[in-house]
Amino acid sequence: MTRAVSLVVNGRPYTAETEDRTPLCDVLRHRLRLTGTHVGCEQGVCGACTVLVDGEPVRSCLMLAVQADGCRIETVEGLATEGALAPMQQALMAEHGLQCGFCTPGVLMSLAYAERARLTAEETVSEVLAGHLCRCTGYVGIRRAIERHWKTEEAAG
Amino acid sequence: MSRTDHAGPFIGRSMPRIHDPRLLVGHGRFVDDIDDSGALHAVVLRSPVPHGHIVAVDCAAALACGRALLVLGPDDLELLTDELPTAWRIPGQRARTVAVAARTVRYVGQPVGLVVASSRAEAEGLAELVRIDIEPLPAVLGLDAALAEGAPLLYPEDGTNVVGEIHFGDAPQELERVMASAAHVVERELTIQRVCHSPMEPRGLLAEWIPATRRLTVWSSTQSPHVVRQELATALRLRVDQVRVVAPDIGGSFGGKVTTYADEVMVCLAAVSLGRRVKWIEDRTENLTASYQGRGQRARARLALDGSGRFLALSAHITGDLGAFPIQAGTGPFQVTGLALEGPYRFERAGATVTAVHTNTVPTGAYRGYGMQEAAWIRERLIEEAARETGRDPLELRLLNLIQAEELPYTTRTGLGYDSGDYPAALRRAAALAEERARPSGDSVRRGVAVTPSVEITGFAPSALLEMFQIDWSGWESVRVRVSQDGTVTVFAGVIAIGQGIETTLAQIVADRLGVPIDWVAVELGDTDTAPYSDLTSQASRSLTLAGAALMQAADRMRERMFELAAYHLKAPREEVVLEGAEFRWPAGRTSLAWQEVTSRGWKGWGRSEPGRIRLEETADFDPPAITFSYSAHGAAVSVDLETGEIAVEDYWTVNDSGVLVNPLIAEGQIIGGVAQGLGIALTEEVVHDPVTGHSLTTGFTEYILPASADVPPVTVEHRSTPSAVIPGGFKGLGEGGVIPGPATVANAVAAAVPDIAECLTATPLSPARVWDALSATEAGRA
Numbered sequence: 009m010t011r012a013v014s015l016v017v018n019g020r021p022y023t024a025e026t027e028d029r030t031p032l033c034d035v036l037r038h039r040l041r042l043t044g045t046h047v048g049c050e051q052g053v054c055g056a057c058t059v060l061v062d063g064e065p066v067r068s069c070l071m072l073a074v075q076a077d078g079c080r081i082e083t084v085e086g087l088a089t090e091g092a093l094a095p096m097q098q099a100l101m102a103e104h105g106l107q108c109g110f111c112t113p114g115v116l117m118s119l120a121y122a123e124r125a126r127l128t129a130e131e132t133v134s135e136v137l138a139g140h141l142c143r144c145t146g147y148v149g150i151r152r153a154i155e156r157h158w159k160t161e162e163a164a165g
Numbered sequence: 166m167s168r169t170d171h172a173g174p175f176i177g178r179s180m181p182r183i184h185d186p187r188l189l190v191g192h193g194r195f196v197d198d199i200d201d202s203g204a205l206h207a208v209v210l211r212s213p214v215p216h217g218h219i220v221a222v223d224c225a226a227a228l229a230c231g232r233a234l235l236v237l238g239p240d241d242l243e244l245l246t247d248e249l250p251t252a253w254r255i256p257g258q259r260a261r262t263v264a265v266a267a268r269t270v271r272y273v274g275q276p277v278g279l280v281v282a283s284s285r286a287e288a289e290g291l292a293e294l295v296r297i298d299i300e301p302l303p304a305v306l307g308l309d310a311a312l313a314e315g316a317p318l319l320y321p322e323d324g325t326n327v328v329g330e331i332h333f334g335d336a337p338q339e340l341e342r343v344m345a346s347a348a349h350v351v352e353r354e355l356t357i358q359r360v361c362h363s364p365m366e367p368r369g370l371l372a373e374w375i376p377a378t379r380r381l382t383v384w385s386s387t388q389s390p391h392v393v394r395q396e397l398a399t400a401l402r403l404r405v406d407q408v409r410v411v412a413p414d415i416g417g418s419f420g421g422k423v424t425t426y427a428d429e430v431m432v433c434l435a436a437v438s439l440g441r442r443v444k445w446i447e448d449r450t451e452n453l454t455a456s457y458q459g460r461g462q463r464a465r466a467r468l469a470l471d472g473s474g475r476f477l478a479l480s481a482h483i484t485g486d487l488g489a490f491p492i493q494a495g496t497g498p499f500q501v502t503g504l505a506l507e508g509p510y511r512f513e514r515a516g517a518t519v520t521a522v523h524t525n526t527v528p529t530g531a532y533r534g535y536g537m538q539e540a541a542w543i544r545e546r547l548i549e550e551a552a553r554e555t556g557r558d559p560l561e562l563r564l565l566n567l568i569q570a571e572e573l574p575y576t577t578r579t580g581l582g583y584d585s586g587d588y589p590a591a592l593r594r595a596a597a598l599a600e601e602r603a604r605p606s607g608d609s610v611r612r613g614v615a616v617t618p619s620v621e622i623t624g625f626a627p628s629a630l631l632e633m634f635q636i637d638w639s640g641w642e643s644v645r646v647r648v649s650q651d652g653t654v655t656v657f658a659g660v661i662a663i664g665q666g667i668e669t670t671l672a673q674i675v676a677d678r679l680g681v682p683i684d685w686v687a688v689e690l691g692d693t694d695t696a697p698y699s700d701l702t703s704q705a706s707r708s709l710t711l712a713g714a715a716l717m718q719a720a721d722r723m724r725e726r727m728f729e730l731a732a733y734h735l736k737a738p739r740e741e742v743v744l745e746g747a748e749f750r751w752p753a754g755r756t757s758l759a760w761q762e763v764t765s766r767g768w769k770g771w772g773r774s775e776p777g778r779i780r781l782e783e784t785a786d787f788d789p790p791a792i793t794f795s796y797s798a799h800g801a802a803v804s805v806d807l808e809t810g811e812i813a814v815e816d817y818w819t820v821n822d823s824g825v826l827v828n829p830l831i832a833e834g835q836i837i838g839g840v841a842q843g844l845g846i847a848l849t850e851e852v853v854h855d856p857v858t859g860h861s862l863t864t865g866f867t868e869y870i871l872p873a874s875a876d877v878p879p880v881t882v883e884h885r886s887t888p889s890a891v892i893p894g895g896f897k898g899l900g901e902g903g904v905i906p907g908p909a910t911v912a913n914a915v916a917a918a919v920p921d922i923a924e925c926l927t928a929t930p931l932s933p934a935r936v937w938d939a940l941s942a943t944e945a946g947r948a
Contacts, residue, residue: 029286043198044191046416048365049449053866056365084191097189101181104834108664109188110195110365110416137874141866143365143417144664146841147874149834 013077017042018086026073033057033068036083044084044113048141055140058114059083065121084113087120096120099157100150107144115140115150129158175673175683179830182669183683194413196369196386197446204371204442205234207435208288209428210278210295211455212270215304215525215859216319219268222278223296233291235281235435242266242278245434246400249425252637253494255521257329260491265400265427270299271319271489272526273859274455276428281435281443304525304859308463308486311524319489319523326523328487328496333503334516334579343478343514347469351551356928357539359461359486359852361453362532363871366416368456369446370429372436382409383433388418388663389702394693396425397433412691415663419842420531421456423704424493453869454861458852459532461486462499462539468547474557476566478514481506481543487521488528495528496521501536507577508544509588509618509796510566515578525859531704533842534904537621545617545909546926549916553923559913560596560616564589567618583620583794586887591820592618594883595798598818602802606918609807613918616800619906623898624793625705641788642711643697646675646719648727648781650768652761654679654686656716659699660708661691665900666831667708673827674713678720680744681760697784706898709827714893715787723783731763733772793889795897797821799906803914810937812915814844818881824889824897832899833882839903840880845872847908851930
């Protein structure tokens with residue numbers, strides 16, 4: 009059974025005809041062609057597919073697209089503005105916080121949430137990064153990037 | 166093209182990776198990201214039993230509903246495919262190929278067929294309708310079952326489950342003679358579990374057959390596009406020039422994507438049969454239960470010492486669990502364990518026998534660390550136990566027996582020729598770092614530190630060496646440098662990008678050698694239509710070492726040609742021309758010419774010195790004259806919770822020498838990533854099979870536990886630099902060094918923390934259950 013689902017993704021409205029059983033990640037990736045959100049396990053564990061739904065981090069492999077009907081979705085494609093990397097993206101690059109880059113979009117969305125929720129750098133590492141698996145970096149570069157970014161933001165007030 | 170402030174030199178500079186921005190903004194192009202409009206979707210049919218004969222594959226119900234576009238079973242596959250070749254075999258191994266069509270299944274998850282439909286969900290539903298009728302056979306799960314008297318045989322015609330055997334180093338009787346006369350011999354049985362590579366991106370491919378051109382293009386998440394191209398051509402009975410393989414962005418590999426799998430051949434066959442694009446993306450359960458795995462071996466090993474603590478002999482019998490059949494280089498890691506057993510130490514005698522064994526489980530093969538991590542586990546646990554049993558300081562015992570700097574070059578008893586470095590210096594430095602990091606134990610938490618050294622085979626390998634051992638690979642690398650009309654530079658290389666940052670390091674080398682801004686450089690990898698041939702590509706800690714060496718030569722030749730052209734146009738003597746800020750200048754003549762002007766004229770043939778050499782392209786092949794060896798010393802500080810058996814690695818440090826580093830930031834990332842994988846082996850990762858059904862019990866990331874951020878402590882990386890004497894540029898590899906000594910270092914730190922359980926630390930992972938069992942039998946645990 010299919011039905012129309014309306015989403016506002018990164019500020020742009022979309023309507024997609026989708027089957028009830030289709031997860032949100034598949035609609036984002038294969039219907040809207042926003043392939044930055046990656047699917048690593050389809051079991052809700054690895055965190056690669058994390059997007060923000062009405063501001064809350066969600067595993068888009070575990071949420072059906074129909075459940076997100078009418079919601080505001082944010083994906084990795086919405087972070088950079090006018091071609092310039094967002095500060096958190098710059099920090100990951102500077103600290104070599106990504107290698108293959110497959111898990112990175114999901115990590116970035118969780119970090120965007122943490123930043124808005126005003127979590128500290130320590131909380132972000134222990135509570136937010138803990139929800140992501142990265143097989144390449146050993147997390148050290150990601151943690152350095154978090155520390156760097158949070159320090160910069162603090163300095164900027 | 167604008168001028169930039171990115172002036173050289175670039176070799177040796179820690180700089181962010183040039184391709185990071187597109188990955189960060191969501192413009193990665195992994196296989197599943199490629200526009201798949203119009204593609205059909207495949208689902209693989211897999212064996213539900215560990216051993217059995219396929220009686221029939223009944224597709225009638227799936228076909229009858231009209232929604233399946235194609236169902237392939239063993240009959241079709243046998244008719245339409247040939248077997249895949251192998252490259253590295255063990256003496257005695259009968260099988261030289263890997264079958265695509267399975268008549269007899271030998272592990273749960275073995276691919277037996279394929280269903281193709283208009284969507285993945287549709288294909289999954291249809292796969293449920295296919296009935297695979299299998300007559301079950303008794304299965305063997307684990308080495309003991311496989312080697313037991315009267316064990317069921319995977320290949321009855323062999324009369325045994327033993328695949329083959331090889332011996333390295335001193336003869337067994339000579340080892341026995343030395344053992345018999347030694348003052349002290351320590352003997353242990355040491356085990357390394359089976360592990361999954363677990364790249365965050367599973368395997369997957371999009372295959373396209375164009376009937377008009379009769380050409381197959383395959384976008385595949387593979388580490389080895391050229392090898393896959395050759396293998397697909399063989400399996401599908403096509404000419405090699407009918408197959409193009411493109412490796413787009415690869416979401417990690419670690420050795421798991423180095424060869425063509427039978428299911429991948431099936432997907433390509435479906436594309437050819439249907440004349441359509443067919444796509445298959447492996448799911449995580451398939452990845453953890455049916456993709457080839459790594460490690461899985463057990464060693465009975467002995468270390469003999471004289472009265473002063475000198476190592477007299479090291480001997481091991483290594484038994485490797487090869488699984489259902491030998492894949493491309495299935496026994497390779499077991500063999501390397503034997504070859505690399507000695508590590509950085511002097512032994513008067515050393516040797517290893519390696520036996521590979523079939524079991525009814527997923528085949529094993531390459532995994533980052535390739536036998537060397539297993540060797541370090543055996544050797545360093547034995548040394549630690551020898552120190553404990555003889556009452557010596559482990560560090561002093563190691564330093565006493567390490568190969569000294571002035572002894573290099575040094576040939577081991579198994580024939581490895583170590584080239585350069587200072588092994589004791591690295592270990593002393595790691596020990597000094599350990600002193601700063603030792604922390605006190607508490608009542609219920611004990612703490613300990615350990616440091617262990619290792620060597621790493623890198624830049625594998627001279628083609629002549631592979632010929633000598635009749636391993637069906639080439640060892641050379643090739644690069645092509647093109648300077649285009651507009652002055653931009655493109656590097657085409659046979660190595661590929663798997664997250665290790667090779668695009669950036671190759672760009673650094675060519676920008677450095679040519680003297681151009683780095684953002685004028687593009688690096689093209691992974692497309693067999695344009696990439697120079699490479700068998701081993703980015704495996705075996707070789708991509709920067711060997712492609713970098715080739716690039717040094719190609720770039721230097723290109724630089725010389727550019728200077729010759731510039732001199733012609735400036736009407737200047739060659740030796741008086743200088744290149745500064747991408748401008749050629751002749752100071753005496755007060756003339757200058759922009760780099761782009763020289764390249765533009767060069768492509769017109771103006772000023773060429775030879776009529777047969779005009780294109781501004783230079784290709785260099787590089788076949789390493791010898792293996793070059795990196796080395797390191799790792800240290801770990803651990804805590805052991807006496808009540809729960811839980812081990813936490815609280816601190817980790819490495820001192821690493823990989824010769825000249827092109828980009829220390831990237832080098833550090835490679836080492837730390839390897840360390841994390843080593844910690845996974847040490848503490849959490851393990852493939853577990855149900856001993857009765859043969860089904861994997863670790864089918865998702867909640868059972869197969871990868872290290873999370875909290876499991877990886879801060880990692881300090883210190884670099885030393887002894888340039889390789891055999892590699893132009895002085896590079897040595899470092900892709901695997903991070904993983905090699907980790908598990909042994911952690912176990913030795915646990916032994917230091919709780920000496921009472923040291924003797925029990927013989928198998929990884931050191932899970933809380935395993936440690937708790939050991940603790941329960943001791944005073945420390947009962948206290």
